[in-house]
Amino acid sequence: MNKPITLNDEVNNPIRKVMMGLEYALFRTGPLTMAASQVCIFTKTDAAMERPDIQYHLQPLSADKPADGTHRFSAFTASVCQLRPTSTGHIELKSNNPADYPAIHPNYLATEEDQKTAIESIKVTRNIINAPALKPLIQEEHEPGIQHQTDEELLEYARNRATTIYHPTGTCKMGHDDMAVVDDRLRVHGIEGLRVVDASIMPVIVSGNTNAPTIMIAEKASDMIKEDAAQTVAQAV
Numbered sequence: 001m002n003k004p005i006t007l008n009d010e011v012n013n014p015i016r017k018v019m020m021g022l023e024y025a026l027f028r029t030g031p032l033t034m035a036a037s038q039v040c041i042f043t044k045t046d047a048a049m050e051r052p053d054i055q056y057h058l059q060p061l062s063a064d065k066p067a068d069g070t071h072r073f074s075a076f077t078a079s080v081c082q083l084r085p086t087s088t089g090h091i092e093l094k095s096n097n098p099a100d101y102p103a104i105h106p107n108y109l110a111t112e113e114d115q116k117t118a119i120e121s122i123k124v125t126r127n128i129i130n131a132p133a134l135k136p137l138i139q140e141e142h143e144p145g146i147q148h149q150t151d152e153e154l155l156e157y158a159r160n161r162a163t164t165i166y167h168p169t170g171t172c173k174m175g176h177d178d179m180a181v182v183d184d185r186l187r188v189h190g191i192e193g194l195r196v197v198d199a200s201i202m203p204v205i206v207s208g209n210t211n212a213p214t215i216m217i218a219e220k221a222s223d224m225i226k227e228d229a230a231q232t233v234a235q236a237v
Ligand SMILES: Cc1cc2nc3c(=O)[nH]c(=O)nc-3n(C[C@H](O)[C@H](O)[C@H](O)COP(=O)(O)OP(=O)(O)OC[C@H]3O[C@@H](n4cnc5c(N)ncnc54)[C@H](O)[C@@H]3O)c2cc1C
Pocket: 165, 166, 167, 168, 197, 198, 199, 200, 209, 210, 211, 212, 214
């Protein structure tokens, strides 16, 4: 950006950094109290679609990797994710020792639909950045960078640079088909007395963030566990 109005500028200035710390210590306000993403947008990569297929999380900061610290220049990040990806990955148990970590195969961007969404979402982002309200504030596009123009170049960029938004679901999906792990009361098929209650039971990913739906699943499951326990007690009496 061509004005020092981002969190990068705050963090890279030692005096402003101390002020941030003081503001938090004295008033419990300021940048240290804010969520990373300040703007959320649900929109479509194709106006003809019935409902949004992508979601933005906009952060007033930028970094190559979060652990590396913010860039030395003023910038913000428009991170965009596909809401209902059609590529599915899987988790593979590497041994019968429960202490061994499983192998995770994300299988990102395997389908044509997902590849197209990745390409189009970068184009939508460029449209937003070029809107009259934002354009005067922008000095240059740091990533992907204007050298990436063709669909092939944008897809290649997405393959190399895209990462998870930490919303994995569906590894123990609820249902009654061959791939289902739990039934509609979250009981593991074929095993008595065992339930799975977490994001893994979603048959397909929700169109948005996963934390609130997971809490909803847990609330509903706790009701079902109590109902089933009450029924067992009633039958025993
Ligand atoms: C960095 C990051 C940022 C995120 N940001 C957001 C966000 O902004 N908004 C949003 O909606 N979602 C967000 N999510 C996703 C959200 O956190 C998850 O969808 C949600 O927490 C899933 O809940 P869960 O109960 O399925 O799993 P978890 O929350 O991972 O809970 C699993 C629990 O099991 C425990 N556990 C693991 N192994 C064992 C064991 N062997 N014995 C006993 N306990 C064990 C773990 O300690 C953990 O407490 C984010 C996730 C990450 C990683």
